[in-house]
Amino acid sequence: MKKSHLGNLPVYTFSHFSSYPEIVHFSTTRNGGRSEGIYQSLNLGFHSGDKNTHVQANREVLANALDLQPEQLVFAVQTHSADVVRINADVLSWSDEIRREQLNETDALITNESNICIAVKTADCIPVLLYDPQRKAAAAIHAGWRGTVGRIVAKTIEAMQLEYGTQPEDLIAGIGPGIGPRVYQIGPEVVQIVHKQLGENHGFIQYLVSKNEHQKTPHLNLWKANRIQLRESGIRAENIEVAELCTFSHPEDFYSARRDGAATGRLATGIMIRT
Incomplete structure (x- = not known):
């Protein structure tokens, strides 16, 4: 991924997605918004402890950067599930309450509608974007460890x-x-669940000496686990880009629940097909 901008909003973008002018995509940073204190500044997640008015203002900042109305920005209502929901034009007429009901326990969105941006929120979990240039269809996926072992990418x-x-x-x-x-x-x-659901042969788990510890402890490679799922599903290796940007290790750009606790902001990763 490379640093870029949506208007004046700093974001990261995938190099090979940029070859398709009919789509807009992004991963936000924590910069460019209205939130304060530990949420500073572009927190895009409700229910994180931040003021709802700040989150709403931040979503409007993102919508403006995309040249959209706020209702054209559609977020999954995530619960670490492996559930996928199709988004069509009906979503534009849904109230906030209906959106929460229809998208509840949803961690991946797919669409072939233009001018609707589908997005997921993260603060350490792995966001995955898919685009089918032949049929003009896209997906936004939230893959934490539970979603990963639930094979949400493959689903x-x-x-x-x-x-x-x-x-x-x-x-x-x-x-x-x-x-x-x-x-x-x-x-x-x-470790036991990963081995049971994903197998032990891919090396998703490595035993490393952690900071301030003197013995090796298990570490999970979610980047690799999701890349392997993409490959096993039939995606060509040359069509997969892995950012390898660690949210924990870059506090200047990213929120991290593991680093800062649950009361922290949420990033957004999204994709939209243009008219």
């Missing part, structure tokens, strides 16, 4: 195949900023 690709006729070999994919394997220490119960 999203299956949903795009079913809904749009997407062929995996046509897809381009980007794995955005998230917690890196050098700092993402996990407990033995997560």
